Amino acid sequence: MRLRTLLIWLAVVPTVAMGAQVAISADRLMQQSANLRVEVGAGHLAGKPLYKLMVAMQRERAITAARWAGSPVSAADLRTQRAATDRAEAAFRRSTDHGLPKSGQAEHHLSMVRDQLDNLAAYRERADARRGGVDRTVGYYTGTISHIIRVYEALSHMDDAELTQATRPVVSMFSASEVLAQEDTILSSAGPDQKLTRSAFGAFTNAIGAHRFVYDTWVVPYLPAEDQKFLRQILGSDAWKTKTRVESAVISDHRDTSTGVALPRQVDSWPTAYHTFAPELDNLNVVELDEVLADADAKADQLDAQVAWLIAGSAAALLVVVAVVVFTTRSVLRRMDRLHRRTVTIAEETLPEVVSRLQQGRPIDVDALPEPRGERDEVGRISDAFARAVAVSIDGHRQLADERQGFGMFAAGIASRTGNLVSRQLSLTEDLQDTFGHDEALLAQLMRSDQLTVGMRRQIENLLILAGGEIPDPHTEPMRVADLLREAASEVEDFRRIDRHAMDEVSVEPRVISQISHLLAELLDNATRFSPPASKVIIRAELVSDGLSVEVEDRGPRVAPERYEEMNGRLSSASYAVLAQNAHRLGLFVVGHLADQLGAKVTLRRSVFGGTSAVVVIPEEHLVKTEEGPAPEPAPSPPAPRCADEAPRLANERKPDLVPHVRSAPPADPAPTRSELPRRQSTKPKADRAQAADPAQAADRPARPPLPERVPQSHLAGQLREPRATDQIGQDAATPEEVAEAWADYEDGTEKVEAELRRDQP
Numbered sequence: 085m086r087l088r089t090l091l092i093w094l095a096v097v098p099t100v101a102m103g104a105q106v107a108i109s110a111d112r113l114m115q116q117s118a119n120l121r122v123e124v125g126a127g128h129l130a131g132k133p134l135y136k137l138m139v140a141m142q143r144e145r146a147i148t149a150a151r152w153a154g155s156p157v158s159a160a161d162l163r164t165q166r167a168a169t170d171r172a173e174a175a176f177r178r179s180t181d182h183g184l185p186k187s188g189q190a191e192h193h194l195s196m197v198r199d200q201l202d203n204l205a206a207y208r209e210r211a212d213a214r215r216g217g218v219d220r221t222v223g224y225y226t227g228t229i230s231h232i233i234r235v236y237e238a239l240s241h242m243d244d245a246e247l248t249q250a251t252r253p254v255v256s257m258f259s260a261s262e263v264l265a266q267e268d269t270i271l272s273s274a275g276p277d278q279k280l281t282r283s284a285f286g287a288f289t290n291a292i293g294a295h296r297f298v299y300d301t302w303v304v305p306y307l308p309a310e311d312q313k314f315l316r317q318i319l320g321s322d323a324w325k326t327k328t329r330v331e332s333a334v335i336s337d338h339r340d341t342s343t344g345v346a347l348p349r350q351v352d353s354w355p356t357a358y359h360t361f362a363p364e365l366d367n368l369n370v371v372e373l374d375e376v377l378a379d380a381d382a383k384a385d386q387l388d389a390q391v392a393w394l395i396a397g398s399a400a401a402l403l404v405v406v407a408v409v410v411f412t413t414r415s416v417l418r419r420m421d422r423l424h425r426r427t428v429t430i431a432e433e434t435l436p437e438v439v440s441r442l443q444q445g446r447p448i449d450v451d452a453l454p455e456p457r458g459e460r461d462e463v464g465r466i467s468d469a470f471a472r473a474v475a476v477s478i479d480g481h482r483q484l485a486d487e488r489q490g491f492g493m494f495a496a497g498i499a500s501r502t503g504n505l506v507s508r509q510l511s512l513t514e515d516l517q518d519t520f521g522h523d524e525a526l527l528a529q530l531m532r533s534d535q536l537t538v539g540m541r542r543q544i545e546n547l548l549i550l551a552g553g554e555i556p557d558p559h560t561e562p563m564r565v566a567d568l569l570r571e572a573a574s575e576v577e578d579f580r581r582i583d584r585h586a587m588d589e590v591s592v593e594p595r596v597i598s599q600i601s602h603l604l605a606e607l608l609d610n611a612t613r614f615s616p617p618a619s620k621v622i623i624r625a626e627l628v629s630d631g632l633s634v635e636v637e638d639r640g641p642r643v644a645p646e647r648y649e650e651m652n653g654r655l656s657s658a659s660y661a662v663l664a665q666n667a668h669r670l671g672l673f674v675v676g677h678l679a680d681q682l683g684a685k686v687t688l689r690r691s692v693f694g695g696t697s698a699v700v701v702i703p704e705e706h707l708v709k710t711e712e713g714p715a716p717e718p719a720p721s722p723p724a725p726r727c728a729d730e731a732p733r734l735a736n737e738r739k740p741d742l743v744p745h746v747r748s749a750p751p752a753d754p755a756p757t758r759s760e761l762p763r764r765q766s767t768k769p770k771a772d773r774a775q776a777a778d779p780a781q782a783a784d785r786p787a788r789p790p791l792p793e794r795v796p797q798s799h800l801a802g803q804l805r806e807p808r809a810t811d812q813i814g815q816d817a818a819t820p821e822e823v824a825e826a827w828a829d830y831e832d833g834t835e836k837v838e839a840e841l842r843r844d845q846p
């Protein structure tokens with residue numbers, strides 16, 4: 085990250101952090117205010133209507149229970165109370181038709197209340213007909229009131245701790261009032277004979293304890309002082325005292341009978357006392373509800389004011405912080421910007437150009453490089469340090485370029501001189517073959533020496549390639565793919581193990597023949613070295629959509645997939661850094677280097693036979709169409725030797741001398757002579773030679789299988805670990821007669837190639 089960016093972040097981060105903190109705090113306060121207003125709105129909409137509905141249903145429940153028990157309750161009183169309940173229900177439904185502005189538990193219990201009210205008419209009919217039992221009807225009213233109280237419990241969980249604490253006593257007062265109403269209903273259900281069932285008596289005693297506990301624990305301690313005084317007046321009134329005496333008399337003076345529990349006569353004073361203090365409790369409950377809603381409104385207004393002050397104060401503080409940060413960083417940014425432009429120009433333009441010129445051996449402009457100025461401040465010291473670092477880097481690159489150029493010239497010179505010596509050795513071997521060709525045993529040894537020398541020449545060419553030189557290419561005419569495969573195979577020591585298959589008739593441009601041949605020879609040599617001695621190596625070429633595909637397939641040991649990935653990586657990045665880390669894989673590096681020059685793609689992968697398959701895709705730009713002409717007459721084959729003294733003369737064509745760093749000019753005469761053709765070994769099998777000598781006779785013979793017969797257990801890893809004997813590498817077990825016959829076949833194939841080349845000359 086740039087220093088300018090860091091300085092900007094130094095200014096931005098505190099500002100943003102402070103702004104984020106203010107925004108979060110303001111958002112929290114605004115959200116809290118909004119929630120309070122939503123809850124207050126819900127309380128105003130459903131609070132009072134819902135409480136009036138609860139009181140109306142409590143009274144209707146008591147009248148219904150008394151009428152069911154046979155008490156003297158007139159039908160007019162029941163209709164009047166039911167009408168009051170219906171009005172309260174209608175007001176409740178109007179206030180909640182569109183739902184409360186609060187979801188969750190409150191909405192759930194409101195839905196339950198609506199569902200219960202939908203069954204009100206049905207339960208009234210049952211009460212009038214006295215069907216289903218009084219407990220079920222009374223339970224319906226009690227269940228509906230229970231859901232109403234739970235709505236208040238859900239609404240009491242406000243987004244403010246103080247308001248939540250103030251709301252809980254109100255809900256507790258509603259619950260205590262409901263318990264007292266249940267006591268009134270139970271006593272009303274006793275009827276004229278003042279008898280209760282044992283379950284009703286148990287519910288009455290539980291209600292007594294419940295409402296006393298609620299008032300003493302959850303109501304009185306949490307009410308404001310004025311409300312506590314008003315509640316204590318109610319609790320100290322004569323009506324409340326009468327209620328308490330009746331409760332005590334029921335608990336102590338009741339009589340258990342076979343049909344239930346007989347209540348004492350003091351129960352007759354209950355209705356008057358209850359209808360005296362019940363309205364007072366209702367008024368207190370409504371007052372407490374109004375006070376809670378008013379406190380919530382005031383709290384919401386207070387939060388809105390806090391948000392306004394917070395935003396205003398934070399905005400002023402942010403302005404001060406921004407002004408200070410901008411003032412303190414502008415001077416630093418100006419100087420750093422000048423330093424940045426200078427260093428970037430040198431690093432991205434001047435220094436790469438200087439390094440490139442040094443690597444190419446060209447002179448550089450010293451004036452373009454920075455120089456220390458001796459400035460004393462921090463930015464000036466950084467600039468001087470950068471100038472000194474650039475000077476050290478340039479000196480190092482200059483020394484490295486000089487050393488690399490000198491070593492390249494040294495290696496190329498050594499490779500050129502050694503290549504010339506190898507060429508002279510090949511000429512000497514040729515003379516020995518011509519002179520002592522009658523000695524078949526000596527001829528076989530000379531053949532082995534010749535083949536080893538050819539491999540030595542290929543290694544010298546590898547050194548020349550790595551030193552930056554170029555392989556001299558004597559070819560002036562396109563070469564057929566079949567001949568190219570033959571030329572590459574002749575460079576390999578175990579050339580007899582190589583089977584060639586050219587699927588398409590196409591030729592290769594003369595300027596890349598030596599490079600492609602060298603590339604394929606390296607792959608073939610690698611395949612023969614790392615595969616069992618008795619196995620075959622297949623090389624096949626065919627046209628594909630991207631050009632010419634040449635595949636080299638061996639029967640070597642299995643290689644792990646990650647190993648293939650590593651080798652393909654070295655092929656795709658043929659750099660000297662890779663070579664330094666993989667000096668034992670020189671062949672793969674040369675293959676990658678040649679493929680990079682040709683624009684070809686080389687891929688190693690597992691063969692279907694368990695070995696390795698190397699696929700080379702040569703671009704189409706290096707290919708030319710093979711010109712068709714009249715078929716040349718086959719050259720006469722030399723007579724077969726009658727004895728070992730009449731061994732055939734060895735045809736040994738040579739490559740020109742190696743030249744470092746420059747491409748050799750084409751010969752003046754485009755028609756190649758015998759001595760100019762690259763030396764190659766014939767690997768054509770005996771049946772193929774017979775077919776070339778007698779085409780008519782070969783037409784009647786069955787075609788030879790394209791692949792050799794597999795030798796059982798020839799792919800074992802143990803065989804690969806055993807050292808190969810000298811006679812298996814350079815000299816096979818053939819008799820002198822077979823050696824002479826092989827060289828005669830090679831001579832025949834060489835003469836045929838020369839005839840084809842002469843035919844293709846314009």
